[in-house]
Amino acid sequence: MPTPRLLAGFIGINRHLDRDISDLSCARRDATALWALWQDTLPNTDPALLVDEDATQARIEELLSQTLDAATEVDTVLLAFSGHGTHSHRIVTHDTDLLNLVDTTISMASLAERFRNSRARHILLVLDCCFSGGASAKVIEDGVQSRGTGFSLENNFAGRGRVLLAAANVDEEAWEAAGHGLLTAALSEALQAAAGPVEVGGLLAEVTGRVRAEAQRLGLTQTPKWVGDFEGGFVIPALHAGQHYYKAFPEQTGLQVSPAIADLAGFGLPEEVLQVWTQQFPQGLNELQLAAVNDYHVLNGESLLVVAPTSSGKTFIGELAAVKAATNSQRAVFLVPYKALANEKFEQFSALYGDTLGLRVIRCTGDFQDATNAFVRGKYDIALLTYEMFLNLVVRSQGTLSRIGVVVIDEAQFITDPGRGISVELLLTYILSARERGITPQLVALSAVIGNTNGFEHWLRCQALISTKRPVPLEEGVIDRTGLFEYVDPETGMSQTRQMLPPHVVVTRREKPSAQDVIVPLAQALLSSEPTAKLIVFRNMRGKAEGVAGYLAKDLGLPEATELIDALPAQDRSSTSARLRDCLRGGTAFHNTNLAREEREVVERAFRAPHGKVRVLGATTTLAAGINTPASAVILGETEFVGEDQRPFTIAEYKNMVGRAGRLGYNERGQSFIVASTPMERKQLFQRYVLGRPEALHSSFASGNLATWVLRLLAQIPQVRRKEVATLLANTYGGYVAGRNNPDWRTQMDANVENIIFDLIRLGIAEQEGPVLQLTLVGFACANSSLSFDSIARLLTLNKSQGMGALSLERLLALTQVLPEMDDTYTPMLRNGNKEKTWPFHATHRIGNDLVQLYQRFLPDPLSYQRRAKRALVVADWIEGMPMETLEQTYSNSPNAVFSGMSPGDVRRIAEATRYHFRSVVPIMQALHPELLLDDEDLNIISTRLEVGLPVDALPLLKIPTLTRGEILLFAQHGVTDAGTPWVEVEPVAQALFGADRCQILVDHWPH
Structure with a gap:
């Protein structure tokens, strides 16, 4: 009689080759955890592990042949799959092509046939995925990753001695949170908690109860479903963690390290990056970094606030957490205040972690090079974003946050900034509120020296590592x-x-x-x-x-x-x-x-x-x-x-x-x-x-912009009971501090919030059905904008004006200049300059008299009328490619432009502010006028032109990364506007314009 064998295989797919298939967060971890536990418990069984690039259609088919097909009457088969499924009941592999699902997926019908025909004595097939949830089977809902609706299994999977455990019932969805699918987490926990061999029937009951309870805790419903029958005693061993499990999940070990960078290998960090870090930091980890690892467990996934002086090495603490997550099949996000800082870190991380480790590093700063689609679909390992871009993307694209393992927010003291603080506080509020839905990315907040933290770490629900020591005195x-x-x-x-x-x-x-x-x-x-x-x-x-x-x-x-x-x-x-x-x-x-x-x-x-x-x-x-x-x-x-x-x-x-x-x-x-x-x-x-103590941390929350805070908070939730809107404010850092210091603050807020809600409903931004308040379509566009409530109210008022005239993207671009945010954008003007008085006249001919007349409304001061017209003209000339020197001369009233004229910084600031707020004006006006056909591609073109200062016909040359604005404009003037033009045709023009040395650089970057 043949010797009984246990044939096991574990499949988990986070990454997919097809750029239109969203990548997942926990599927690889699910498969790796079960495989490692099984390997540690029964090392002689040699279970198979197929994850990401290895989990192709051919490799999975091969695994099914080696297990279900090859099993004899005495064998037991254990298979677990975690990943995407489709409406048409097919399992998505790493190399699935969305345009050819039939030939590049594994059908449930073929799997069921193998299941029925297998000669194995016992089979346990665990499917932590969905089969009718759409093209991206693990759809996102409210930030928790859904694994889609259940599938009727009884008619497909049957047979004595074999059981299929599905993630959810036929009318439910399966979810993942806290690093694992609910089903896989419950299964591994139950098997590890057992004192001895586990009878499968009892195991299924235990797992079902665990998943149901955890889902209820998250405010969800999920009931695992199993079908099949038992033949004889179907028992599997209790599992225990050993070297394989702790190697895959080193944060479970409680490892302590010395200053030597090499010690970090115990956390699963790759040898290649440790070697690079050792070269960068030959002295090893400093005192601050060592404390973060050993005492505050930042590499064990613990959230942390680090407050330390500039050059103290705190940024590397965030980098440690980010790389640990990225190399552990999770995603890391680095948030910074400025585009320049994001670009600097993008270049640094791309060279170090992209080239060294093959990690996918992207950036999203609002520029034309942004990898926004990759960020939303989770196709990255480390992403660099500005505060505003991150907030915009995670709120607009529900579920984006659930794909992230760690969020590092650099320069967190910006929460106090009067202008930028609202974005920092709102994004942190969003992350904290997501924890109530089971979304628990690690948060590492890095701050320059501040005074009293004023309860900031308590609001963040993490510990604070505070140091005033500098490596260099x-x-x-x-x-x-x-x-x-x-x-x-x-x-x-x-x-x-x-x-x-x-x-x-x-x-x-x-x-x-x-x-x-x-x-x-x-x-x-x-x-x-x-x-x-x-x-x-x-x-x-x-x-x-x-x-x-x-x-x-x-x-x-x-x-x-x-x-x-x-x-x-x-x-x-x-x-x-x-x-x-x-x-x-x-x-x-x-x-x-x-x-x-x-x-x-x-x-x-x-x-x-x-x-x-x-x-x-x-x-x-x-x-x-x-x-x-x-x-x-x-x-x-x-x-x-x-x-x-x-x-x-x-x-x-x-x-x-x-x-x-x-x-x-x-x-x-x-x-x-x-x-x-x-x-x-x-x-x-x-x-x-020198002797002074830095000011205590505080919120930028102020009563003067209370309506803006309410509106932006409403964007983070689908609906809320009207009497609970003030609770949204209480959940912010400003609300936390105010409520702690003033017991009557909440009562005072209730009255103020009621007045704001009245205005929101009056303006058509919000609507109420019974006790529930929610945003309208227009309101959602407003709440997800960069604009203050006062600015939105002005825009809605102007929309009702008879002077608006016909609407187009170009006219909306000019309309943007009337917003309060643009009035606050510095525009150089000589108070008594005769030239300044002519700007409205010139603007009338460029953008139309009706819009220029609107510039005379809502004036904060008499010169604002001329400033608005001047800004509109500057923007119009900038996007048509007017040379910077000509722009300076045209819009300056003094030869000393350093101090009083229109400088290059002024031009770029006006264009950038216009671009930033124009991206908010368009969706609001589109929501107000659904009949308008405002093309997204045209919007992106105008936005890019505002960024780079180029006419439409020159934009294709942006594909050549080394070209400057001046070179592109010269090429366009000489008829070279297509990056696809063969270099042999471009070279004579380039030689004449830029010389041989520059041509040698250009030829290396020109597409061939």
């Missing part, structure tokens, strides 16, 4: 015009003074005393003391940042950075481009919004290079937020903002700027200097900023 202080430096010694913590500069070197260099008088000799002293020293001088205006780089280029006598000048874009130069070249000739540079993206990238790379030629960088304050530009020393020329903000720096903002000082591996200590005019001012600034 910082000598932080204030210097006055006498050259006396008052500072805190980082070793002793004591306040001290020393004569940093001889008094006679600080002289008045212009008509009257200024910060320049101190900055010049201070920079000379700092750079002469260290051959590789790097210096950042922060100024509060773009013009001052350019100015400090300019006069230091003349006074310091640094070597010329000729190779960097050659690397700058040669075409579409602005007045700023010329000033940058002048600075580089003196070994300095500046960094502000007047620079084109390519220019900023050249400057950033040159400054961060340890032996790069740029040793001094004049910068505006935005450089302090995350961009990788460490320096030896930092100088602050001012401690207050100018313009519309006109407020002193907060202590937290100041600490973030000076935190750039001190480069690990290059300096034993960093230095920072605030420039003061007098000894008295030196003492005051020292007390306020």
Whole structure:
């Protein structure tokens, strides 16, 4: 008699080759967990594991042949599948083609036939998938991943001694949460909890009860269904975790590591990346990172708030969690405040984790290169997004969040920002509310130094790792015009003074005393003391940042950075481009919004290079937020903002700027200097900023924009009882803090919210049916927009105006200028300039008199009428490809554009703000006017043109990644507008326009 065998196979498919099949999160983990437990319990059975790329149609068919078909009368077969199914009752494989489902899937009919015809004594077939849930079988509903509707099994699967366990009953859906399918989780837990061999009949009852209870906890209904019959005793062993399971799920081990990077291999991190990290960090994990791993269990999936100084290594903690998730068949999302920071990390992660590990790295920042479709379908491993893009995508595409294993939010202190804070708080609120539905991505929040956390970590429901220690000590202080430096010694913590500069070197260099008088000799002293020293001088205006780089280029006598000048874009130069070249000739540079993206990238790379030629960088304050530009020393020329903000720096903002000082591996200590005019001012600034404690964390929530908060929160849920709308506010961080500090806050909010609900219904944004409030179609478009409630109300009011005229995308683009958000966008104007008065006249001829008349409504001040017209004209010329220098000249009233004219930064800011809010105006107007046929492709074209400043016929050349705006415009002027044109035809034009050296670069990127 043959020896009884146990033939087992486990299949789990997260990834699919077809770009239109959504990737899953937990299927691979399901199969791997069962396989590992079985391998650890019965190592001699050699169960098969097919996951992702291995789980092709042919390999699965081969596995079925080796198990069901090959089994004898004494064998037991155990098969488990986790993945997609279809309406037509077919199992989706890794290489399934949506356009050819019949030939590229495994039909349930063929599986049932094998099931019936198998000679095996016992069969247990576990199907944690759906068979009638649509093309993407595990459809998403309310953020929990659905595995679709059940399938009538009785007539297909029958036979004694064999059982099929399906994920759900015929009229239900199967779900997954917390890293596993509910069915697979219950099955593995039951088998591990058993004291001895498990009788299958009892196992099925236990699993059914567990799944039903867990689904009820999540507010769902799911009842596993089994069909079949038993013949004799059908018993399978209890399972226990061993080396295979802990290798696959190392977070279960409670591993402790030393500073050695190699120790992280115990968490399942690949050897290739550990080698790269070891080269990057030869000293190993620092104290902060070690605490995050060993004490706060960040690699075990625990959520964590990390508050630490700039350059302390906290970003690497988020990176550790992200790579751990990505290499463990989960997805990681990195959220950052600025597109520039997202682009920098995208390049860094693509080179490191894409090239080294083959991970799929994408970005979504609102640019034309965005991989939005890949993000929504889960076809990535690590994604870089700005706050606003993430919030928009997860709210609009229900279920996107359930595909994510870890969310890392960098610069989390932005929750306090008056402009950006609402996006940070709303996305965190969305993540927290999703936990009630079983969606539990790990959250790693990284913040620069703040004061009291004010309960932030309690609201986030995680621990807080707080440190004020820097890897490189910082000598932080204030210097006055006498050259006396008052500072805190980082070793002793004591306040001290020393004569940093001889008094006679600080002289008045212009008509009257200024910060320049101190900055010049201070920079000379700092750079002469260290051959590789790097210096950042922060100024509060773009013009001052350019100015400090300019006069230091003349006074310091640094070597010329000729190779960097050659690397700058040669075409579409602005007045700023010329000033940058002048600075580089003196070994300095500046960094502000007047620079084109390519220019900023050249400057950033040159400054961060340890032996790069740029040793001094004049910068505006935005450089302090995350961009990788460490320096030896930092100088602050001012401690207050100018313009519309006109407020002193907060202590937290100041600490973030000076935190750039001190480069690990290059300096034993960093230095920072605030420039003061007098000894008295030196003492005051020292007390306020150097000795001051950063402000407590707070919400940007304010009663003045309460309606905006209510509307944006309503977008996160399908409907809510009217009396519970105030609860949505209470769930925000602002509501949490206010409710904690004021027991009457909720009662006060109820009355305010009632007035807001009345306005929402009156404007047609919301509707009420019985006690339930929900958004209308128009309301949903409004709530998912970037616009404030006041802006939406203005737009809806204008919509009823008789002056709107015919609507088109081009006219909606012009209409966008009347929004309050655009009125708040800085537009340079001379109050008494005659040229400024002509903009409405010119706009009438460009965009139509009816729209220009609308510009006269809702004016915050008399000049707003002219500003709106001016912005509309700037945008119109920008998207038609007007050269930047011509734009500056056309829209400036002063030859000194650095301080008073239309600068390149102003043009790009106006175009970017228009693009951002235009993407909100269109869906709202489309919802108001369903008869309008506003084509999505046309919308994307206009949006791209606003981003890059190109006419329609030049857009195809964006496919050539190395081309700059100026080069594309020149190509278009000479008839080259198709990236598919053979290079042999393009080369003569390129040679004439750009020269041989540039052509050599272009030929390598031109499609062949």
